[in-house]
Amino acid sequence: MSESPRANPPSPPAAPADTASGEQRATTAHKLPRETAHRLARRALFAFILTFILARVFVFLIMSRRMPNLYFFLSGTHVHHLNYGIFLLAAVGGYSVFARPTGRAAEFTALLYGMAMGLTFDEFGMWLHLGGSYWQRASVDAVIVVMAVLGLVAFMRSIRRFEARHFRVFLTVGLALAVFAAVLYLAGARLGGEVGPKLRDLEAASSP
Numbered sequence: 440m441s442e443s444p445r446a447n448p449p450s451p452p453a454a455p456a457d458t459a460s461g462e463q464r465a466t467t468a469h470k471l472p473r474e475t476a477h478r479l480a481r482r483a484l485f486a487f488i489l490t491f492i493l494a495r496v497f498v499f500l501i502m503s504r505r506m507p508n509l510y511f512f513l514s515g516t517h518v519h520h521l522n523y524g525i526f527l528l529a530a531v532g533g534y535s536v537f538a539r540p541t542g543r544a545a546e547f548t549a550l551l552y553g554m555a556m557g558l559t560f561d562e563f564g565m566w567l568h569l570g571g572s573y574w575q576r577a578s579v580d581a582v583i584v585v586m587a588v589l590g591l592v593a594f595m596r597s598i599r600r601f602e603a604r605h606f607r608v609f610l611t612v613g614l615a616l617a618v619f620a621a622v623l624y625l626a627g628a629r630l631g632g633e634v635g636p637k638l639r640d641l642e643a644a645s646s647p
Contacts, residue, residue: 475545480593482546483553487589490557491582494520498573502645521566524558531555553589560585574638 500506511518531552534540540548559566560582564575 477593479545479549480589482549483556484586484589484593486550486553487557488586490554491561494558494561502641504645519562519565520558521562524555524560527551527555528559556585557582572639573642 497506497509501508501510531548535548535552538544560578562573562578563581564577565571565573567577567581568575
């Protein structure tokens, strides 16, 4: 007796067209072009620098009693603005991970990210040493490092193209940055030695 041909197993149902197209659109939407990443980094860098400058100006004006005391106190404890930056960083990070913003929402998120980084790293020395003066040198050094990293993300070309076409420029820029870092360190140390004690005295005199 000849065996009857076996029937092929039923194929799984195809995914609905609208679902497949929706997933494809989502994947395509979140492949961030390099130009877009540069643009978002520039916005974050702008917000970071602006927030750092404004924070320093406001703190100096408050300490010198040239403007009202805007510090927030909770049960007699001064809530430093680095805490505002930490909460804002947490909110921005959660929104970026779960909502994955694009377009205008991504640009606004980049501005908030830069603002949060500015608030947090403006008092880097205080959360590094768990206290101390607001005018610590470590805070300024950390801000310079963050600005350098954001600047590289915002303006540098791709590593492959940069190394292939601009190796001499890379060496020249690297040497210039090393010299600039050395000059900045020496100038900062001298300026800190002259101005630092006066700023710490001002901070001590204005403490509640």
